[in-house]
Amino acid sequence: MQLAGLTRRGLQYIPARGMRSSVRRSRPLLLIATALTLALAVAACGSRAASLRARATGSVGASAQASSSVTIRAAHLIQGTTGWALSDDALSLTSNGGQSWTGITPPGVSAGAIRGVYFLDTQHGWVVSSSASDPDQLEVSVTTDGGTSWSTSALGSPDPSFGNSDLAYVDFADSQHGWVVAMIASSAGILPQGVLFQTTDDGATWQKLQMPVGGPVEFVNATTGWLADGNQGEAAPRFYITSDGGQSWTPETVTPPTGFTQDQATYTIPSFTTSADVVLAAFDNGSSASAGFYQTNDAGTTWQQKATVPAGKPEGDVSPSTAVVNPISWMAVSPYGTSIMAVTQNGASQSSMSPTGLPANSGISDVSFTGTGSTAAGWVVSNTNQCTGKKTGCTEVTALFGTTDGGTHWAQLSVP
Known part of the structure; x- marks a missing residue:
C-alpha cells in the first residue's frame, strides 16, 4: 500500500449535486461499525469517496461561520501538509496546508466533468472524467x-448509461494496479449498478470485470480487495472480498450489535492512509444508534469491538466521518462536528475532544489526518444550509477546514 516509503492517500468524494474469507492475512483488518442510513445520491473521489457516504447537511442561520464562494466537492491530505481539493472550478494542490494552491486540473478536462480523483502519494494521481466531446x-x-x-x-x-451519472470510485493499490467503478444511473425502483474496470499498467489499458453490486472498492494489494454495496438501504446490505484482483467476489457480513438486525446495516468504505483495510458498517433501528471500531485478526471470521465513537441521531445522519491514520490509530468526527474521538494503540487508548472553529450544525465529510497527537494535521469539509427568515432562500455552503493540533482547533481554508 506504500510507494517508495510514501504513504498511500486517497479519497472517495461526493460530487456537488452527492468474513469469512478464504484469504488469510497476516496483518489485522479494521472494521469501523457505525449507525447510518446511506443515501446513494453520492459519488466518490479517489481514495476516499473520499469518501463514500451521504454527506450530511446542517441548517443554520445567516451568522454561520462557514463562507465560501466556491463549491468544494472533495478534499484530502496526502502526506504532511500536502493535499488536494476539488471545487466546481478546479482541481488544486497545496504543499503548505492550504495557505497557497496550484491548479492541477488535467488539460482538456473540465473540473465539473470530474467524477473521481485518487492520489496514491504526492506524485501519482488519477482523475476519471466525462469526455468533453x-x-x-x-x-x-x-x-x-x-x-x-x-x-x-x-x-x-462509450456507454449511454454513463452520460446520466456523475459517480465514479477510484482506487490504486500501487502505481500499476488500479480499479475504477463507474456507477450507472438507473430509473426509479431499479437499484443502481456499477461497471468495474481494472488496470495493471498504470492506467494505460483497462479490462472490464464483473461485479455483484456497484459501490466503492479498496484494495490492499494487486489481488486482495474489498467492495461496499452502494445500493444499501434498498436491499440486504453486505460487503464483499476478492482474492483475485476483482475477478470474483465473496459476500461478507458482520454480527450486528445488540438491539440491531442485519437488515439495518449499511457498509461503505471511508478513506484510509496505510495498509490497514477499512470498511464502514452502520446500524440504525429507527430509535437508537451506536458506533464503534471493530477489528479482526482472522480475515473476518470473528470481530472484536475496540472502541466506541460518537454517533448521530437515529433516522438521521448517524455515522461519524472517519480516518485511519495508521493501522492502530483511528479518528472519528461526529456527523455535525461536535466531537472528535482519537483512538490509538488498537483501541487501548481513547481520547475525546470538543473542537472549536467548525461551523455549528454543519455536516462533516472528507475527514483526513496525516498524523496523531497534538501536532497532527487534518482536514474536513463542512456542508451547511444557510437560511434567512423562516428558512426561505436557503443556500448550501461547503467549506474546507484545517487543523494543526490534532483536531482541537480548526480554521477555514480558502480553496480556488
Missing part, C-alpha cells in the same frame, strides 16, 4: 509528477 465516454488522466503533467486516455467504450 462525448458525455457517454469516460476518460482517465494519469500524473506521475504531482499534477505538473497528465496523460489522458479513454476508459472503456
Whole structure:
C-alpha cells in the first residue's frame, strides 16, 4: 500500500449535486461499525469517496461561520501538509496546508466533468472524467509528477448509461494496479449498478470485470480487495472480498450489535492512509444508534469491538466521518462536528475532544489526518444550509477546514 516509503492517500468524494474469507492475512483488518442510513445520491473521489457516504447537511442561520464562494466537492491530505481539493472550478494542490494552491486540473478536462480523483502519494494521481466531446465516454488522466503533467486516455467504450451519472470510485493499490467503478444511473425502483474496470499498467489499458453490486472498492494489494454495496438501504446490505484482483467476489457480513438486525446495516468504505483495510458498517433501528471500531485478526471470521465513537441521531445522519491514520490509530468526527474521538494503540487508548472553529450544525465529510497527537494535521469539509427568515432562500455552503493540533482547533481554508 506504500510507494517508495510514501504513504498511500486517497479519497472517495461526493460530487456537488452527492468474513469469512478464504484469504488469510497476516496483518489485522479494521472494521469501523457505525449507525447510518446511506443515501446513494453520492459519488466518490479517489481514495476516499473520499469518501463514500451521504454527506450530511446542517441548517443554520445567516451568522454561520462557514463562507465560501466556491463549491468544494472533495478534499484530502496526502502526506504532511500536502493535499488536494476539488471545487466546481478546479482541481488544486497545496504543499503548505492550504495557505497557497496550484491548479492541477488535467488539460482538456473540465473540473465539473470530474467524477473521481485518487492520489496514491504526492506524485501519482488519477482523475476519471466525462469526455468533453462525448458525455457517454469516460476518460482517465494519469500524473506521475504531482499534477505538473497528465496523460489522458479513454476508459472503456462509450456507454449511454454513463452520460446520466456523475459517480465514479477510484482506487490504486500501487502505481500499476488500479480499479475504477463507474456507477450507472438507473430509473426509479431499479437499484443502481456499477461497471468495474481494472488496470495493471498504470492506467494505460483497462479490462472490464464483473461485479455483484456497484459501490466503492479498496484494495490492499494487486489481488486482495474489498467492495461496499452502494445500493444499501434498498436491499440486504453486505460487503464483499476478492482474492483475485476483482475477478470474483465473496459476500461478507458482520454480527450486528445488540438491539440491531442485519437488515439495518449499511457498509461503505471511508478513506484510509496505510495498509490497514477499512470498511464502514452502520446500524440504525429507527430509535437508537451506536458506533464503534471493530477489528479482526482472522480475515473476518470473528470481530472484536475496540472502541466506541460518537454517533448521530437515529433516522438521521448517524455515522461519524472517519480516518485511519495508521493501522492502530483511528479518528472519528461526529456527523455535525461536535466531537472528535482519537483512538490509538488498537483501541487501548481513547481520547475525546470538543473542537472549536467548525461551523455549528454543519455536516462533516472528507475527514483526513496525516498524523496523531497534538501536532497532527487534518482536514474536513463542512456542508451547511444557510437560511434567512423562516428558512426561505436557503443556500448550501461547503467549506474546507484545517487543523494543526490534532483536531482541537480548526480554521477555514480558502480553496480556488
